[in-house]
Each structure stands twice: as C-alpha cells, then as structure tokens.
Amino acid sequence: MPSSPPRPCRAPMCAGKTTHKHGYCDKHTELAVSWKKSPTAKQDRGGRPWRRIRARILQRDKGLCQPCLKRGFFTPAVEVDHIVNIASGGTDSDDNLQAICRPCHKLKTQQEARRGRGADA
Numbered sequence: 001m002p003s004s005p006p007r008p009c010r011a012p013m014c015a016g017k018t019t020h021k022h023g024y025c026d027k028h029t030e031l032a033v034s035w036k037k038s039p040t041a042k043q044d045r046g047g048r049p050w051r052r053i054r055a056r057i058l059q060r061d062k063g064l065c066q067p068c069l070k071r072g073f074f075t076p077a078v079e080v081d082h083i084v085n086i087a088s089g090g091t092d093s094d095d096n097l098q099a100i101c102r103p104c105h106k107l108k109t110q111q112e113a114r115r116g117r118g119a120d121a
Helices: 026-033 048-060 066-070 102-117
Strands: 079-082 097-100
Touching: 048 079, 048 097, 066 097, 066 102, 079 102, 097 102
Parallel strands: none
Antiparallel strands: 079 097
16 A cells, blocks of 8 residues: 655644654654653642542641631631642642632632732732
C-alpha cells in the first residue's frame, strides 16, 4: 500500500512537510505530546485522595470558615483552601489547609491573583 503524500506541518509558521499521523514534522514532534502532564503540573484535585483530605479538614475545622472565625463570625465552610497556594510553594499537608466559605475563598483567590500579576494587594 502506498504511503500518504506529505502534508504541511501543523506548527505555526513552519514550512516543513510530514507524513506522521500526528501532523507535525520531525522538528516539531514534541508538540504532538503537549497534552501530557509535566512532572511539575498541578496535581489533580478531583480524585478520591483529595476528597478524603477535604472531608478530614472540614471535620477538623468543625465545618466553620476559618477566616470568618478569626473575625468572630460563625459561617459554614463549603470548601477547603490552601493557606499558601500551590503556585507559591504550598503543599497538601494538613497544616496548610483550612475550611473556608465561598465568599472568603473568592476574595483570597482574587488577592493571590493580584499578587501573582505584580499588582498591589
């Protein structure tokens, strides 16, 4: 059976031709596997191990939002948050996790995003 004719490489601005099924020339074959997680990629937070950690932290904090509790309010927590976020070097250890309500979590995430962009927090 004859091989298929060469097609243009899928990489932007590449004039190369390819017969590979992934559509990239030999120079750009690494682009064909970019969907794989890198060793430094954020861990998946949706599986059973995370659900167990989440349940343990909510129980430890008695289901109350910790930032609200520090201000004297008793607000039910619905999420678990990293005190020091993963991007800043935080871990999934229990001492870096806290129960938090949605409004507090949203505010904290916005502040972290501003700091990440270099804006004043």
